[in-house]
Amino acid sequence: MLLPPIHINLVILVIIVLEIAIFVNQLLFYMARPYEKNRLYHVILTGLLIVYNMCENLLIMPDPRIPLPIMAQNIISDSAGYFLTMYVPFYCYKTLGLEKLRWHGKYGYLFLLVPTIFMYFIHYPIYNDFEFTAKYSYYAPAMYAIVALTATFRAIRAKYREDHNKAGYRERLWIFVAVVIWCISPAIDELWSTQKWIISAIFNNVNFLLMSGFFMRQTIKRFLVEYDLLQRSNTTLSEKVKERTIQLERSNEQRTNTLVNLVHETKTPLTLINNYLEEYINKHGYEKELAIVKNNIDKLNKDISNLFDLERYNKGFVIYNHGQVANFSRILTDNLVLFKVYCQKKQITLRENIGGDVLIKADPGAINGIVNNLVENAIKYTDEGGEISILLQTGAEEIIFSVKDNGIGVSKDLHDKIFEPYYQINSEKGGFQGMGLGLPIVKKTVADLGGSISIESNPEVRPGTRIAIVLQKYVPGEGKPVISDYSVSRYSGLELGRFSISDSLYDEKKQTILLVEDNSAMLSYLFKKLMKKYNVTVAVNGSEALVKLRHYPATPDLIISDVMMDKVDGFKLAKILSEDPDLKHIPIIFLTAKQTPADKSYGLRLGALDYIQKPFNTEDLLLKVASMLENAVQQRRMMLDSALKALKSAGNLEFRQKEPAPEALSKFEQNCRAYQLTAREKDISRLIGQGYSYKEIGETLFIAERTVKKHVQNIFEKISATNKIQLINKLEA
Incomplete structure (x- = not known):
């Protein structure tokens, strides 16, 4: 049944529509999985088959209504199948995985291309004999088909003997049979007397659809295998992640325990060193070098204690005994005695407003740590001539302790960061160095006491920082002991401060x-x-x-x-x-x-x-x-000697290699001696006399231009000259 007004069979039209759907589907799959090259080869085959069906079936009977010459319609209709067949050797080579078909896959198309071009594009336009062209154009491709199919079957058998893969063998045979049917379709045409082209077209397309169905079936099977593999991989991966997490937790626990033990063991030798050093200082006096040693031991001891406390906090251990009652006012006042000394050295004004007998239910060591860290940071980051205000007051049920300074401040984006372990503000430290553990410990201690800590600072608006801590006030009952004689630390982390170190006096004879x-x-x-x-x-x-x-x-x-x-x-x-x-x-x-x-x-x-x-x-x-x-001096000497030899041989400069007798000295040499110029100053003076610029002198003598200027300044002072002309006149007169 043909569809008017075009010459196309309804069955063929349905097949073409179905093939277009297959083409779009496979193309989308390939775009999603571009690494599946076999799918790409199948997409190309499907596209060529669609073109073949449309060309052969639409133009099987030349139609004068189509704006193409009859000869062109015949050529397109009859040669389309050959161009499709040219792709088949390459398709088989790639999809069947047969290395022995490499030659056919690369060059087999020539056995179809050459006869097709000759018969349809040369012979037919010249002689205009379509029946002869259509009849004899089969022979060369048919002979090649026999050779290619035989080679393909042998390659399939050899591949099976090599890998013994029955499933793969069946797949290759299925595709091979489809290709064989495609190749013998011209012979099938001759068995039918009427509408042979329709039978052949239906036969070939149904065969292709079956092959596509097989290909899709293999794709679905592969998807199912991949899905199953992915599910198992997810399960395995989850198990491995859990296992690895447990291993990392154990490893971290081990490392933490090792660190805590190491820190704990370090405290004993540090205590012994510190005690023996104090005894030595008490017996023999306090010297500056011993003060430096003592300060660094105290600093090391403090850093180790902070590290130890932080790790114990992280592990959930109890560090302080907050069942005690401490006098906050007394602890703060005692600490400020030491801090005032450092403020005086740095010319910082320390203002205090401390309420009397402020009591808190807390370990006095914890309160001492809070005071030390906040006041120490304020002094560190406040410039000379700055001001620090310390406030301790009580409300109805709370204690407010704040430290305010007008130092460098803390930008808003760092307000939370400064309470993280090991974080340090990148600023001029002035010799004060730490581990960034003070404020994190303060925050944890305040949290243990049920209090809160806040920071107010915005350097973009005004300098300075205010850190405020709010704690619960304690009102003692009768007979409750209060710890008021807690001994504060003699080390605050500010012992060293900034040393005043000036450059040594310059001596040109020294490096x-x-x-x-x-x-x-x-x-x-x-x-x-x-x-x-x-x-x-x-x-x-x-x-x-x-x-x-x-x-x-x-x-x-x-x-x-x-x-x-x-x-x-x-x-x-x-x-x-x-x-x-x-x-x-x-x-x-x-x-x-x-x-x-x-x-x-x-x-x-x-x-x-x-x-x-x-x-x-x-x-x-x-x-x-x-x-x-010493190596640098030797290298410069060798370079200078080489340069001098080169300059001398070129006649540019005549530097003396040996010290001549006094009577043989030139006026220039005698004057240089009289003015006590060094060898370097003499060389520079000679080059000035020859008109060299400071830059050229530096390049010639391998020294920096500013060094040349410094030497020239010294030469002018020795000779009492104010310009180059006076210099030359005095040295050469």
């Missing part, structure tokens, strides 16, 4: 070292060790170091720098220097507590000559410094 360290005690210690032999200029961070590099009389021969510093850290300092052509030659030694292999590798990649971890041996450090500086 120069730039020392960058934010810990005042460490900076003072290294300064004393190095200043005996070298010029030492100091900086507390990378930003200050960059300023020193610009203003110190000479470019440092070596930089010794910490890594973790405020403003500009050691790594950033090294990177800035590496990008400066006048400073990138300066060698760097990193002296730091950062000990991970990644940190060390990064520091060395930045160009550091050494990465020394704290604690370190001072003697080893001094030996390394001496060795590096």
